[in-house]
Amino acid sequence: MMSYPCLVCAWPKLKEPPRSPSGGGSYEICPACGYQYGVDDDDRGITPEQWRRTWVQQGARWSSAGIKPPKGWKYQAGTAGQARQASPAAKKTIVLKPLPPKPKAAKKPAGKRAPARKNPG
Numbered sequence: 001m002m003s004y005p006c007l008v009c010a011w012p013k014l015k016e017p018p019r020s021p022s023g024g025g026s027y028e029i030c031p032a033c034g035y036q037y038g039v040d041d042d043d044r045g046i047t048p049e050q051w052r053r054t055w056v057q058q059g060a061r062w063s064s065a066g067i068k069p070p071k072g073w074k075y076q077a078g079t080a081g082q083a084r085q086a087s088p089a090a091k092k093t094i095v096l097k098p099l100p101p102k103p104k105a106a107k108k109p110a111g112k113r114a115p116a117r118k119n120p121g
């Protein structure tokens, strides 16, 4: 199966290309940084660069509650176009979606089902 890198955080396993050749967003939400292509960029006007800066300022936490990060996952600064200069528009304040609480690591096989979370993200 093909996978695609996130333009924000360089997470390498997006299922869809962030942008189709015709320019439309994939509507896929990156599990690492939480950026949703076609929504956060097109509808909210937040560029990947802007999202990255704010996300990193907030600690670059894994975003998805439904998808577990790989063991030892850590955002690697410099892998996603860090060298590019921020545009003047990047100075505006952005409000990110609230990040979910950190998922707890399941160390032993759960005998009982964990209570289902309402957030499917």
Ligand SMILES: [Zn+2]
Pocket: 006, 007, 008, 009, 010, 011, 030, 031, 032, 033, 034, 035
């Ligand atoms: Zn990402």
